[in-house]
Amino acid sequence: MKDDRCEGVIKDAWVEQHWGNPINRLVTKVEACYTKLKTWNRTSFGHIRSLLEKKRKLLAQAEALLMTRRNHEQLRTLKGEVYELMVKEDAMWHQRLRVEWLKAGDLNTSYFHSRATQRNRRNFISKLNGEDGQVVEDEQKIGEMMASYFSELFTTAAPSDLDPILQGIERKVTPQMIQELTREYTAKEVEVALKQMKSISAPGPDEGLHALIKQAAAIGTISGVSLCREGPKVTHLFFMDDSLLFCKANSHECNSVLELLEKYERASGQRINQDKTQLFFSSNTNQQVRNSIKGRLGVAVSHQFDKYLRLPSFVDRGKKQSFSYIRERIW
Template sequence: MWLANSRCREVVEAAWRSCVSLDPNKEILGKIEKCGRDLTWWNYNVFGNVRRELKKKRDVLVEEEAVALRTGSNVRIRELQREINELLDRETRMWTQRSRILWLKNGDGNTKFFHSRASHRYRKNVILGLNDSHGVWKEGPSEVAAILIHYYSDLFSTSNLPTQHEALSHIPQVITDDMNSELTSRFEEWEVLQALKQMAPMKAPGPDGMPPIFF
């Protein structure tokens, strides 16, 4: 939805240029983090809330229609109708993206359907709380995150390390040294680009909050 506005690119470019670090890894992470903060601010303060803007435009349209009845001029009405149509299109795109419907391209104006899908997806995926290892119910976001991290850290770790070599000795080796060398080699730029292009552009973002289309 943001890509329909030319200011989105300007915000990203300005944020990307402003973050400089001697450490390349920290610089990239800093650039992405700043882009996220600046885009959030821009969305709230400049791009605007779609529903709020729609209500404003519709209220103004009612007033201008009354003025047009007295003056006979409907230039302002046509302008407002165009702006309202753009906002309606933006609203449809917003709910299409939130609903994660990938089998339907932009163009369908059935916003209520997309809103329903997004609401259903949220209700299905939201985690209200979890029981910790002691059976105590926790609801805070940080507490839930800590429970999940502890659970999977414990799941994928072991306290019986000496036996792993005995177990692994019974597993036949199918990866050759050449294959292992290729698997552990550094990623090439073309591989990263290929992986990004194979992703759905608006799929769930990673830990940095950015969807594939950003990269």
């Protein structure tokens, strides 16, 4: 977006005529912008490093001839071109590295190059294990396997039956607020909203799982847990894309959790990923109950040594022992 030509590429793609309903036209315009920006990026930034090296050599030659020729204007032009190419290369490494602490002005130190290259090697996928246990190394087959996996993972479940979720959401929006929210928005408001976003982020929708759990706790179908005696009940914790649900280890509350998750799936169209869902039982839960609930939910059981965001998922009274490895890694 730092390049002035970027706006022109977007405008040219956006003004093209497309047919269909408004939603289809919007999607088509966005796809056209993506295609043209990708082509423009390849032609404008694909050879930055070689072009920068070439300009630097010309600049060095111009500086060497400065004493014998009056080429001040050429020298000034070359310096400007080299600087512009360095800024573009810096932005390119910024996007590749994807770190917020890389600010404009760092201008490509070897440190950022090594960090970006290291990140690329770490994220490179050379082979995958199929569901049948077979190792796939062919690049095309790896792509097909990825496409098949995520296609199944993100396939919509045809959202329906929204009433149970909506009934559990307390009305907060007044008629005056509705009138304000539904009025026609201006280009200035869109610009302000976009500039408030991070450069490599995109907004996403909020869902009604919280309302369903809160409603279940209110009618007593889910009990939750207390952190201390006489303390408030905790039924769930949400963090980014992860959710923690707390309930008693019995068939009644287990069925209640399944029921509210099914309602959520029907209403949102999002399917619960059982491969990433785990159970944890307190130490006083007998094995028969554990097996029954595990079979009912169809998910794996987590153990004490599991970690979340590189931290212990569960901490007992031995807190020093649980977190001692952090100090060891620092020192």
